[in-house]
Structures are given as C-alpha cells and as structure tokens.
Amino acid sequence: MTTPPVCDYEGSDYQQSFWEQGGREYEDRAEAIALKRMLPISGKLMLELGAGAGRNTPRYAGFERIVLLDYSTTQLIQAQEKLGHSSKYVYVAADIYRLPFRDRQFDAATMIRALHHMADAPKALKQIRNVLEPNAVFILEFANKLNFKSMLRYLLGRQKWSPFTLEPVEFVKLNFDFHPKAIRNWLGELGFSIEKTLTVSHFRLGLLKRIVPARLLAALDGLFQPTGRFWQYTPSVFVKARVGNLHDEGMGQIHANVPDLFKCPDCEGEKLENMMDHLHCPVCESNWAVRDGIYDFRERMK
Numbered sequence: 015m016t017t018p019p020v021c022d023y024e025g026s027d028y029q030q031s032f033w034e035q036g037g038r039e040y041e042d043r044a045e046a047i048a049l050k051r052m053l054p055i056s057g058k059l060m061l062e063l064g065a066g067a068g069r070n071t072p073r074y075a076g077f078e079r080i081v082l083l084d085y086s087t088t089q090l091i092q093a094q095e096k097l098g099h100s101s102k103y104v105y106v107a108a109d110i111y112r113l114p115f116r117d118r119q120f121d122a123a124t125m126i127r128a129l130h131h132m133a134d135a136p137k138a139l140k141q142i143r144n145v146l147e148p149n150a151v152f153i154l155e156f157a158n159k160l161n162f163k164s165m166l167r168y169l170l171g172r173q174k175w176s177p178f179t180l181e182p183v184e185f186v187k188l189n190f191d192f193h194p195k196a197i198r199n200w201l202g203e204l205g206f207s208i209e210k211t212l213t214v215s216h217f218r219l220g221l222l223k224r225i226v227p228a229r230l231l232a233a234l235d236g237l238f239q240p241t242g243r244f245w246q247y248t249p250s251v252f253v254k255a256r257v258g259n260l261h262d263e264g265m266g267q268i269h270a271n272v273p274d275l276f277k278c279p280d281c282e283g284e285k286l287e288n289m290m291d292h293l294h295c296p297v298c299e300s301n302w303a304v305r306d307g308i309y310d311f312r313e314r315m316k
C-alpha cells in the first residue's frame with residue numbers, strides 16, 4: 015500500500031528549540047485552556063496522534079491509559095524521558111496513514127499540530143475514525159488558512175494563494191494550512207458531529223508577546239476562544255468532534271493486554287503474537303520490533 019510522504023522529525027530537537035527556547039509559552043498556555051474545555055474529565059483509552067515529545071500528554075491524565083503515537087522514535091524517547099515507563103503510557107512508532115490498531119478501541123483521540131503535516135488529510139482522518147469506538151471524542155487542532163494575516167496579505171497582493179478557497183495550501187514542503195469548512199466537510203463525511211469549535215492564538219504577534227506576559231495573553235485568548243463557534247480567523251483552531259453511531263457499529267473490545275490493541279499494518283491481521291522483543295503476524299509472517307518500550311510499526315523487521 016502506498017502512503018503519502020511523512021514529515022520526518024527523527025533527530026529533531028523540536029520540543030526544545032520550538033517550545034522551550036522558541037518563545038511559545040503563550041501558545042502552549044492558550045492550547046492548555048482550549049484542551050481543558052474540550053477534554054472529558056476521565057476515560058479509558060486515549061490515542062494521542064503525532065504526540066511528539068509528549069508536551070500535551072500530562073493534560074490527558076484523567077485517562078486510564080494513553081497511547082502516544084509518533085513516526086519519530088527520537089520524539090518518543092524524549093516523551094519516555096518526561097513521562098516514564100509506567101503501564102499508563104504506551105509508546106508506538108507508526109505512520110498515521112497506517113495505524114496499527116484494531117478497529118473501535120479508543121474512547122478518545124487527540125491530534126494537535128500534526129494534521130498540518132498531512133498531504134492527504136482525509137486519508138489520515140479515515141484511519142483515525144476506524145479506531146474510535148461509537149461516541150468517542152476526537153479533539154483535532156488544525157492550522158487555519160483563513161487567518162487574519164493570510165487574508166490581509168492576500169488582499170494587499172503580497173500572497174498568491176487565496177485563503178478563501180477550500181483546498182489545503184502547502185506553504186512549506188509538507189506543511190499545510192486548511193480551510194475550516196473543508197475540515198468540517200471531511201469530519202461530517204466520516205460520521206463525526208462537531209460539538210465545539212474554539213479559535214486559539216488570537217494574539218500570535220511578536221510585539222504583543224514581547225510586552226504582555228504570556229499568562230495574561232493566554233487568559234485573554236481564553237476569553238475569545240468561544241467565538242470560534244461563530245467565526246474562525248485565528249491561525250489555530252480546535253474542534254471537538256464525536257463519533258456517531260450511523261452504521262449501528264458494535265463497540266470494540268477493551269484490551270487490558272497491550273499487544274492485543276494492535277493489528278498488523280501490512281495485512282490487517284488482528285492476532286499478533288507476542289514474542290517479547292517483537293510482535294509476529296501469523297497471517298503475513300511479518301515481525302514488528304519492540305525496543306526499549308517502543309512498539310515499532312514503521313517497517314517490518316528484516
């Protein structure tokens with residue numbers, strides 16, 4: 015199966031350079047406010063897609079178990095260093111376009127700052143939909159092409175692409191901004207209903223960030239976030255969507271045993287055998303490595 019290219023963060027110091035030393039305290043705090051407004055207080059099994067170094071994971075503490083999925087093992091290793099090796103966290107290296115999970119298992123999922131690397135967003139969203147159980151909550155953050163800055167630049171003739179059209183724009187290789195209506199359409203086609211929309215990062219301006227303390231700016235952002243219900247012109251938008259039960263689907267089984275969560279991403283065989291240092295698929299004979307607490311489904315073992 016061919017899948018779109020992956021924006022590779024292997025070896026990247028993203029968490030440090032972008033968040034810790036990059037002057038992004040305001041954005042981080044504003045996102046925390048939005049997440050708190052959308053997250054269920056508790057739950058069983060959460061899937062964090064494009065988890066990176068686990069910046070947001072402690073915000074999901076009400077869930078019994080959290081599966082952190084990322085393509086980059088270096089990001090997952092940083093997440094392990096931060097969160098530890100307890101049975102609450104499961105670390106999975108895999109491609110969002112080829113999720114290695116059995117259907118209908120998760121009662122919640124989040125995807126923050128990861129859709130914007132998806133060249134085929136509907137394909138990624140379909141994968142996510144498949145692993146969510148009926149009534150599950152999906153919290154999606156996306157980069158918004160219809161933001162004030164892009165509209166202004168377009169109207170002044172300083173930007174070629176239109177922020178008003180529905181197709182995604184690739185502003186840097188494998189970095190995409192999306193139109194809010196396109197996101198709503200895709201989610202609707204997959205049977206999600208949207209329960210809440212919050213606009214985030216209203217004040218992402220260098221000068222403001224330099225003169226107003228991050229905590230205050232984020233609190234102000236929090237006041238404006240609910241206007242996302244009516245219009246969305248910020249660079250970042252959070253959507254809380256819920257899986258409907260359109261096709262009278264049954265619930266998936268809840269698996270206490272971690273290896274039982276998985277399916278083979280190559281042949282979709284659902285009974286992987288636990289060989290301790292790898293998982294074996296008896297259907298297609300592929301083996302998937304388990305190294306230092308990371309289940310690796312990117313490429314089968316040689």
Ligand SMILES: C[S@@+](CC[C@H](N)C(=O)[O-])C[C@H]1O[C@@H](n2cnc3c(N)ncnc32)[C@H](O)[C@@H]1O
Binds near residue numbers: 021023083089128131
């Ligand atoms: C901008 S970072 C965001 C990390 C984290 N969600 C945060 O907000 O701090 C995007 C993450 O998505 C991951 N990613 C990109 N494409 C992916 C794919 N196809 N499958 C899995 N992870 C992917 C990258 O490895 C990276 O860690």
